[in-house]
Amino acid sequence: MKCRRGMARLLEAVVAAIIVATALSVSYFYLLPANPYVIRGGTDLEKYGFDTLNTLARQGGFDRVIFDASGEIVPNWDQQMRVVLGSIFPTGILFNMTVYNSTISADRFVTLTPLPTNVTISNADASAFLNAGQVSQVTFIYTTKYINAPGKGFYVLVFDLQLARATRI
Numbered sequence: 001m002k003c004r005r006g007m008a009r010l011l012e013a014v015v016a017a018i019i020v021a022t023a024l025s026v027s028y029f030y031l032l033p034a035n036p037y038v039i040r041g042g043t044d045l046e047k048y049g050f051d052t053l054n055t056l057a058r059q060g061g062f063d064r065v066i067f068d069a070s071g072e073i074v075p076n077w078d079q080q081m082r083v084v085l086g087s088i089f090p091t092g093i094l095f096n097m098t099v100y101n102s103t104i105s106a107d108r109f110v111t112l113t114p115l116p117t118n119v120t121i122s123n124a125d126a127s128a129f130l131n132a133g134q135v136s137q138v139t140f141i142y143t144t145k146y147i148n149a150p151g152k153g154f155y156v157l158v159f160d161l162q163l164a165r166a167t168r169i
Contacts, residue, residue, distance in 0.1 A: 132164035
């Protein structure tokens, strides 16, 4: 009689262990995303974009690409910036950048005027960003060392960088 009770308890323990193991494996399947890059993609892209813009600013990259020695905007700065960003970002990272000149009007309003461009500073079209899995936007403010002649102040540039992970390479 005791042997049968012991066997029944052992069988109950085995069945309970199987039920617990099955429940844990099913819950793990639902907790783990199908694409782990989706969860970490947004903050990674933001950090990567900010680090890139910060490095370019610290090393004088913006001043060399956008301005000449006298502080005037270089006519083909946009093409040069496109090449710089294209060489920095790896394959699979899409970028789109707009650069604004920030000025303060007499009534203390800030006006953002896009710098004149001939080409889009991007390696993808707009629909690629709509179809991308992760999209992040980084806004970076940079004050140049060059004097803005009309306002007698420095150029204050606002970089609007959009980054996305390509769904197809």
